[in-house]
Amino acid sequence: MPTSARSLAEDLRGRSDDDLATLLHSRPDLARPAPVDVTALAARATTRASIQRALDGLDLAHVHALEAVVVAGPARASQIARLLGQPARSRAAADLVADLRTEALVWEGSEGLQVPRAVADVIGDPAGLGPPSPGLASADVLERRLSRVDHSGRAILDALTWGPATGVLSEATSAGDTAVGAAARDLIEQGLLHRLDESHVLLPRQVALALRDGVLHREPAIRPPAAAGPTIDPGVVDATAGGRAAELLVLGAEIIDLWGADPPRVLRSGGVAVRDLTRLSSRLEIGAAETGWLVEVLHAARLLARDDTEDATWMPTGEADDWLDRPPHTRWAQLAQAWLTTTSASSLIGVSDSGRVNALSVQTSWPAGRQRRRDVLAALATLPNGAAPGEDELRDLVRWHHPLRMARASATGAGTGVDVVLREAEWAGVLGRGALSGPGRQLLSTGTDPAAELMSPHIPPAVDHVLLQADLTAVAPGRLDGPTRAVMRLVGDVESRGGATVHRITEQTIRRALDTGWSADRLLSEIAGISRTPIPQPLAYLVRDVARRHGVVRVGSCTAYLRCDDAALLDRVEADRALSLLQLRRIAPTVLISPVPASTALDLLREQQYGPVAEGADGGISIAPGRLHRATRRPDPTVAISSIDEQVARELVASMRHGELARVAHDEHEIPRSTDPVVTLSVLREAATDGVPVWIGYADAVGGVQRHLFRPQLVEGGRVVGTIGTSDAPRTLLLHRISGVRPAD
Numbered sequence: 230m231p232t233s234a235r236s237l238a239e240d241l242r243g244r245s246d247d248d249l250a251t252l253l254h255s256r257p258d259l260a261r262p263a264p265v266d267v268t269a270l271a272a273r274a275t276t277r278a279s280i281q282r283a284l285d286g287l288d289l290a291h292v293h294a295l296e297a298v299v300v301a302g303p304a305r306a307s308q309i310a311r312l313l314g315q316p317a318r319s320r321a322a323a324d325l326v327a328d329l330r331t332e333a334l335v336w337e338g339s340e341g342l343q344v345p346r347a348v349a350d351v352i353g354d355p356a357g358l359g360p361p362s363p364g365l366a367s368a369d370v371l372e373r374r375l376s377r378v379d380h381s382g383r384a385i386l387d388a389l390t391w392g393p394a395t396g397v398l399s400e401a402t403s404a405g406d407t408a409v410g411a412a413a414r415d416l417i418e419q420g421l422l423h424r425l426d427e428s429h430v431l432l433p434r435q436v437a438l439a440l441r442d443g444v445l446h447r448e449p450a451i452r453p454p455a456a457a458g459p460t461i462d463p464g465v466v467d468a469t470a471g472g473r474a475a476e477l478l479v480l481g482a483e484i485i486d487l488w489g490a491d492p493p494r495v496l497r498s499g500g501v502a503v504r505d506l507t508r509l510s511s512r513l514e515i516g517a518a519e520t521g522w523l524v525e526v527l528h529a530a531r532l533l534a535r536d537d538t539e540d541a542t543w544m545p546t547g548e549a550d551d552w553l554d555r556p557p558h559t560r561w562a563q564l565a566q567a568w569l570t571t572t573s574a575s576s577l578i579g580v581s582d583s584g585r586v587n588a589l590s591v592q593t594s595w596p597a598g599r600q601r602r603r604d605v606l607a608a609l610a611t612l613p614n615g616a617a618p619g620e621d622e623l624r625d626l627v628r629w630h631h632p633l634r635m636a637r638a639s640a641t642g643a644g645t646g647v648d649v650v651l652r653e654a655e656w657a658g659v660l661g662r663g664a665l666s667g668p669g670r671q672l673l674s675t676g677t678d679p680a681a682e683l684m685s686p687h688i689p690p691a692v693d694h695v696l697l698q699a700d701l702t703a704v705a706p707g708r709l710d711g712p713t714r715a716v717m718r719l720v721g722d723v724e725s726r727g728g729a730t731v732h733r734i735t736e737q738t739i740r741r742a743l744d745t746g747w748s749a750d751r752l753l754s755e756i757a758g759i760s761r762t763p764i765p766q767p768l769a770y771l772v773r774d775v776a777r778r779h780g781v782v783r784v785g786s787c788t789a790y791l792r793c794d795d796a797a798l799l800d801r802v803e804a805d806r807a808l809s810l811l812q813l814r815r816i817a818p819t820v821l822i823s824p825v826p827a828s829t830a831l832d833l834l835r836e837q838q839y840g841p842v843a844e845g846a847d848g849g850i851s852i853a854p855g856r857l858h859r860a861t862r863r864p865d866p867t868v869a870i871s872s873i874d875e876q877v878a879r880e881l882v883a884s885m886r887h888g889e890l891a892r893v894a895h896d897e898h899e900i901p902r903s904t905d906p907v908v909t910l911s912v913l914r915e916a917a918t919d920g921v922p923v924w925i926g927y928a929d930a931v932g933g934v935q936r937h938l939f940r941p942q943l944v945e946g947g948r949v950v951g952t953i954g955t956s957d958a959p960r961t962l963l964l965h966r967i968s969g970v971r972p973a974d
Contacts, residue, residue, distance in 0.1 A: 357392020471687025
């Protein structure tokens with residue numbers, strides 16, 4: 230087995246079962262699939278993919294400690310402490326190294342602490358240092374040479390000291406025609422600089438460390454940066470978050486009602502049209518950005534879906550009706566969890582460099598957004614209750630907790646997105662006045678049920694009444710829910726929102742109620758039942774007047790016919806140009822017929838305020854139930870995030886211990902036991918780098934497995950090139966035919 234994996238395996242074998250279980254719990258990717266023994270565990274832990282995943286979870290202090298081991302390794306703990314700018318017996322440095330060893334990112338051999346080769350590959354240039362120079366092995370020699378450097382030479386060294394280690398020389402400087410050029414030439418001759426080409430020089434690692442006084446970084450980052458900002462009373466934070474949660478429930482229910490009655494069409498390219506989203510934003514009286522976010526969250530919560538019919542539309546799912554019947558705190562927790570875990574990013578909606586991005590389209594997918602939300606909220610959770618840091622301070626804190634992940638996002642142009650997360654967390658009721666709420670902490674740490682219970686007392690209770698005004702408005706002094714909301718949604722339209730919601734009652738809304746089969750008496754009774762004030766006389770007159778005229782015109786199937794005892798009214802209907810689509814034709818003084826379906830005729834007549842009703846085959850009034858569109862929810866291809874619990878970890882450790890006994894008992898002259906493909910690939914790559922042979926089992930053309938002593942030289946593209954036995958002729962083997970691998974010594 231290659232050096233790093235073999236040494237790590239020896240280190241892991243000496244650990245207790247509890248230590249190995251802790252390793253599997255902290256790095257769950259090592260447990261899938263289950264390693265057969267500790268050797269397989271070590272090989273998998275040294276793969277580049279697993280190392281990258283583990284390093285993404287490290288904070289800046291642990292990254293600096295890991296860089297110190299890379300620079301000084303093999304090294305003792307005291308050397309690591311000095312590189313971190315700490316005393317030789319620093320407890321903080323010792324704890325950092327212990328954490329890295331627990332994660333199997335550092336192993337301790339007889340010579341000291343070392344890292345797997347993949348760690349150095351992932352980190353790159355540690356602390357901005359260049360490679361060491363073999364000509365500067367002696368510290369005394371280096372000190373004497375530095376003491377002879379003149380002012381110009383010192384200026385060059387100072388410019389490269391803290392990185393990057395590579396510098397660019399101008400043409401005149403490179404030729405030595407200037408004082409700086411002469412100083413650069415002297416530095417190169419003394420070995421304090423290394424010339425890469427005609428215009429580039431490199432500062433060796435030993436020189437940089439000497440100029441840095443033996444520390445890796447100018448500003449040690451052993452502890453997280455202080456997040457300055459106001460501290461708000463936690464009670465105020467939770468109350469603010471509860472108020473925002475209540476508003477979220479109102480807006481979510483409103484979207485379900487609006488799209489249930491009039492679902493927007495699905496664009497040919499997917500998503501919702503800008504026109505439909507703008508109309509929804511106007512109805513909700515919120516900004517376009519928040520509207521797009523709400524739609525994406527409802528879709529993530531599986532309350533909205535597309536109906537894949539010939540004329541596909543976006544509409545609520547059957548689960549939306551169940552959601553509306555649940556308690557408020559449970560509804561909030563479902564939406565907050567959907568926002569936290571969704572892979573969609575509503576911030577991408579709008580016009581971008583690549584074109585327009587529509588809500589609910591595949592272009593809003595950003596899987597990294599889910600991790601970014603957790604990173605930002607987790608950073609807030611490390612602060613005291615009620616802490617509300619500024620955006621810049623919070624961004625620095627997130628960068629400290631996840632430096633590699635944030636640096637990679639900056640390099641790709643994705644940005645940190647901290648401002649987006651803060652804005653959306655306020656909308657979701659997870660934050661209150663910029664501070665993480667108590668329910669938000671529970672949502673992040675323990676899940677939806679504890680968070681819902683904690684949020685329950687902070688969501689303002691719904692009111693069960695309205696205040697009727699003489700100007701035909703009804704004022705709801707709070708959030709409406711249940712039967713009261715159902716009545717007001719039917720008989721009124723929202724005119725304005727805020728601390729109190731104003732509903733406007735009009736002829737059209739009264740007809741909407743009458744169209745469901747209500748009589749004038751029932752309508753007035755339902756309104757009186759939810760009002761704390763008497764029914765104003767203008768409202769009673771309006772209801773009676775609209776009810777008197779309602780149903781005078783009757784529509785049936787002819788395809789459709791219009792019947793009315795008032796011939797003058799039919800004259801007006803027949804002459805109305807707005808109804809020309811119906812192609813009306815009179816067959817009797819009180820009867821008009823149309824080739825248009827009765828449902829279409831009803832809709833057009835209602836739009837023109839004629840107040841028709843549908844007539845059945847028996848001549849009686851036909852009451853059609855309210856049309857609430859619902860889509861069938863389809864399972865989403867979500868990515869499950871799971872960890873290894875304590876019981877599973879201990880079972881895996883026991884299995885690996887058993888595998889170790891089987892490995893020891895295995896005859897070294899037999900064909901190597903089957904190994905995991907990831908382990909096989911890792912072992913072969915390490916062996917090629919170290920130039921050491923390994924025993925492999927290789928399947929021939931007829932299916933037999935042969936044992937070979939193989940010296941790998943190059944591994945790429947599903948093939949490995951090397952020599953077999955004593956032959957020097959290179960052979961190319963297919964990786965999928967290698968059944969197993971083990972060290973040759």
